[in-house]
Amino acid sequence: MQTSELLRSYLVEANTWDEMYANAAVREQYKKVVEFMQQLSIDELNKKEELAKRLFMSQGITFTVYSSGEGIEKIFPFDIIPRIITAAEWNYIESGIKQRLKALNLFLKDVYSNQFIIKDGIIPAEMIFSCPHYLREMHNFPVPYDIYVHISGIDLIRNNDGSFYILEDNLRTPSGVSYMLENREITKRIFPDLLPQNNVRSVTEYPNILHRNLVSLSPRQIHNPTIVLLTPGIYNSAYFEHTTLARLMGVELVEGKDLVVDNHKVYMKTTAGLQQVHVIYRRLDDDYLDPLVFRPDSALGVPGLMSAYRKGNIAEAFRAFKTIYLEVVDQLIDHLKSEDI
DSSP, X not given: OBHHHHHHTOOOOTTOOOXXXXXXXXXXXXXXXXXXXXXXXXXXXXXXXXXXXHHHHHTTOEEEEEETTEEEEEEOOOOSSOOOOOHHHHHHHHHHHHHHHHHHHHHHHHHTTTOHHHHTTSSOHHHHHTOTTOOGGGTTOOOGGGOOOSSOEEEEEEOTTSOEEEEEXXXXXXXXXXXXXXXXXXXXHHOTTHHHHTTXXXXXXXXXXXXXXXXXXXXXXXXXXXXXXXXXXXXXXXXXXXXXXXXXXTOEEEOGGGEEEETTEEEEEETTEEEEOOEEEEOSOGGGSOTTTSOTTOSSSOTTHHHHHHTTSOEEEOOSXXXXXXXXXXXXXXXXXXXXX
């Protein structure tokens, strides 16, 4: 059976949004992809799918699922038929997310400082203070450049009319970007001609952009600040991502035991002695960050880290809050007098 025969038998369920089909016809942005797929047999597609799975596993592109106390390594779900987002759709998404993140950053700044949003009755105080992710230790904490959201992972869903919605804002330690990078590389391997023929935007610049942002956070204006990625260790479900981003950015991957604080400064242990660290991209949950401030039983964090942060001797890319409600974001956007996106 040829791919074209398979596509003819494809059914689109009512009241659902199908990425590829509309009104029994292929959407314009998918026409080249369908034409490309029609040149392959079903057997060839199955072989390419198996090749993709083997590449994921052999390269260690996995995440850990903990079930019944056991850790199971699984490859990241991968569809060999790509999902296409047009340039117009992406421009719309990008504008909306930028607007949303500006509002979220202002919300976090206010919650951890003046708390006008509570005093003005926009949000009840109990909604904030009852949240398990609200850290009283961060209240009136001096945050460099007033940037509370350095890196975010915004989960999108699509409604049955094709409109995009925000499912969740991940602002603490968002994971997943490394899988996006690897997915693109696997697609290049199994369909080397598909991406160039469709003028797909590159994603290879992400590690460089992330590195530049981390450099800009350095409390010392030096040419080459020392940046580290702080990981909980090999048993963390996103450890593959930690190693990948550290490698692509060219920074050291460290655990809490590799760092030490002396005189409110953070140092990394090396074979040549202690080396001062200026920026930490931490992938560690708040509670485990510093046993002197948060959980005293934490063996993953660095004692004294928060004191070094408070003194301005270290910059951390992270955010210590999570819960946010849609109506809050909408009100903040209205307050900013921004265009409704």
